[in-house]
């Protein structure tokens with residue numbers, strides 16, 4: 350069920366708030382307005398700096414929670430008055446609380462397939478530490494076992510020494526294990542055992558599934574250990590690496606969710622909700638043990654003109670918003686017509702009129718069905734060409750109220766933003782530069798790379814925009830690292846890589862309240878306000894006053910989802 354509401358900040362928006370779809374929501378919301386005779390809160394947090402991220406960016410001291418929802422926000426005295434005999438209390442001791450962080454685009458469920466067997470380097474900003482972790486992993490895995498990662502990091506994140514890895518170095522670190530280290534979607538570093546495992550040898554032809562010219566060799570024809578050439582070059586490597594055994598998938602998914610909560614993430618726009626992991630999380634949901642909210646971006650993309658015919662039939666029948674405030678299908682994406690999928694390190698695009706006509710046929714069907722859209726678009730020319738198509742579609746089926754979003758947008762410019770605003774479109778901004786900016790400077794040159802992403806232009810345009818990572822391979826997933834990038838223009842290593850920055854307030858709004866629109870739950874999520882879900886993060890330092898360079902080092906102390914503590918650093922420390 351859908352209804353239209355007016356929102357002062359963002360104009361008229363399509364809001365999905367069917368009472369039948371969200372039975373848990375209506376009672377708590379209604380009661381939050383009844384002061385007299387109101388049931389006492391289950392939990393009160395007080396003596397804090399509550400950064401509500403409401404429309405006026407109000408700072409409060411205390412918050413009261415009942416039945417998963419925030420029922421009141423205010424001064425310590427105001428909130429203390431609400432307490433009943435059974436109310437639990439947490440003394441924040443001056444700590445800062447922000448809303449639960451929302452990543453509007455992450456390939457979250459896909460990551461479960463490798464999470465516990467991967468060596469993740471998110472948040473590791475020293476090469477020495479990365480090597481220590483690699484060595485420890487090799488030792489724990491035992492001789493002959495793979496040690497690998499699939500993206501989420503780049504050498505430029507290392508403050509001490511951002512140099513690439515060599516085959517010989519990896520042989521010394523892990524002589525008894527095959528090693529494959531995938532730097533974002535840019536290149537893979539293999540050691541000798543890794544090369545051997547893939548059948549890449551001196552004097553032998555390249556394995557057939559590797560893209561021609563991507564296996565680097567020295568003048569004598571000896572493989573250097575580097576596979577390079579954008580995402581298509583890295584795919585054959587990832588395809589051959591081990592996956593979590595089926596019997597351990599649930600444990601891997603659990604570790605993944607715990608890592609998300611540990612960095613303050615509570616909700617996701619999930620690009621591709623893989624059925625196997627989704628089924629596990631649906632079971633957790635029925636047991637009230639699901640510690641993140643999953644809003645799926647999915648639908649039948651087409652890869653050829655014939656497939657467009659079939660996809661158009663499924664689009665007409667596509668059903669959204671049949672889930673609840675924890676798991677739901679909310680938007681078509683992230684691909685429409687797969688031949689028009691910008692590669693991550695491509696400098697420009699040149700799609701043909703025939704291909705764009707197929708893209709338009711798909712978009713026309715999506716608009717006709719009244720569906721929202723969230724589509725991968727990154728390069729300058731692609732964004733222009735997609736907007737040409739959307740403008741044509743808009744003349745037949747207006748898209749203004751459908752929340753159509755272009756996603757990634759590293760190369761978005763002022764003219765794109767104007768056109769998007771005229772169409773009522775949103776900008777889903779996924780700054781790949783958070784880890785990839787070093788590669789961008791090499792690939793695009795300094796002048797172009799300095800504006801990836803152009804945060805100041807995006808913010809000043811007034812477009813509705815929200816933050817996402819596009820992790821866990823294209824990017825790292827830690828929000829504080831991304832916020833630090835947007836506020837300082839620096840990599841975690843300290844290297845200044847972009848010139849357009851924004852205020853820490855605007856960056857936080859884009860990771861919380863604005864993102865609630867991208868997951869179609871702005872009535873439930875994104876700020877600490879009465880009626881909304883009690884998704885909150887207690888921080889170890891004050892996001893609003895620490896030096897900008899220190900934002901990347903801020904750590905959650907506690908993370909709440911629906912009023913439940915899903916991460917508690919003090920409990921973790923205490924149990925050691």
Ligand SMILES: [Zn+2]
Nearest residue numbers: 683725757819
């Ligand atoms: Zn994408």
